[in-house]
Amino acid sequence: MTGSVRRRNPLALAGEVGMALSMVAGRSQVARAIVGEANLTGHDKAADVGCGPGAAMRVAPARGVPVTGIDPSPVALRMARILSRNSPAGQVTYSPGSAEHLPLPDGSVTVVWSISSVHHWADLAAGCAEIHRVLAPGGRVLLAERLLRPGASGHGFSSERAEELCRTLTSVGFTAVGSHTITTGRRKRIIMRGERPAAGSAR
Numbered sequence: 001m002t003g004s005v006r007r008r009n010p011l012a013l014a015g016e017v018g019m020a021l022s023m024v025a026g027r028s029q030v031a032r033a034i035v036g037e038a039n040l041t042g043h044d045k046a047a048d049v050g051c052g053p054g055a056a057m058r059v060a061p062a063r064g065v066p067v068t069g070i071d072p073s074p075v076a077l078r079m080a081r082i083l084s085r086n087s088p089a090g091q092v093t094y095s096p097g098s099a100e101h102l103p104l105p106d107g108s109v110t111v112v113w114s115i116s117s118v119h120h121w122a123d124l125a126a127g128c129a130e131i132h133r134v135l136a137p138g139g140r141v142l143l144a145e146r147l148l149r150p151g152a153s154g155h156g157f158s159s160e161r162a163e164e165l166c167r168t169l170t171s172v173g174f175t176a177v178g179s180h181t182i183t184t185g186r187r188k189r190i191i192m193r194g195e196r197p198a199a200g201s202a203r
């Protein structure tokens with residue numbers, strides 16, 4: 001654990017540990033479903049924004065795709081590193097950061113996903129613009145949230161909120177923007193997606 005984590009308020013730290021532990025339980029089914037929606041190929045390089053303890057971070061390398069996990073929580077990143085210790089060498093990297101400030105160079109990945117994290121972002125437009133920046137031309141983004149009832153707010157997105165996010169994706173330059181729902185276990189998830197136009201293509 002880093003010094004910065006040790007100096008933190010013990011109650012806040014306990015809350016963060018509890019949240020990270022709750023995120024470990026039962027996440028692999030969701031992770032497999034969302035990563036499956038990304039249709040990975042051997043040419044992909046991926047980023048998982050708001051990776052938490054990293055369930056999806058263990059799915060992508062098993063499919064031969066290197067992935068960088070980004071999360072603002074030092075506790076989640078520490079747990080993710082421990083849980084990924086048996087991943088194939090060089091396939092998994094973790095970096096502290098947020099959607100609004102991604103620690104990745106321009107055009108450095110071909111696919112970005114974010115699972116159950118977007119509802120935490122402070123600035124959706126800034127997060128979408130950052131994802132557009134780090135994607136190579138032709139790259140794709142998948143933002144997955146639990147589907148909430150119309151008008152509901154909380155840990156997920158209603159379909160109205162998903163439509164709003166799709167408009168934000170379009171406004172920062174994504175094309176082929178849309179959303180669809182899938183069912184994992186007893187829950188419905190909504191996946192909002194878009195593509196960074198390929199070099200030379202009209203927007």
Ligand SMILES: C[S@@+](CC[C@H](N)C(=O)[O-])C[C@H]1O[C@@H](n2cnc3c(N)ncnc32)[C@H](O)[C@@H]1O
Binds near residue numbers: 050055097117122
């Ligand atoms: C409910 S957890 C989901 C973790 C993981 N993606 C999963 O599906 O198990 C939400 C994660 O989003 C992270 N988060 C919060 N604010 C964020 C931001 N602005 N940018 C990126 N991630 C953020 C949290 O630290 C947390 O790890």
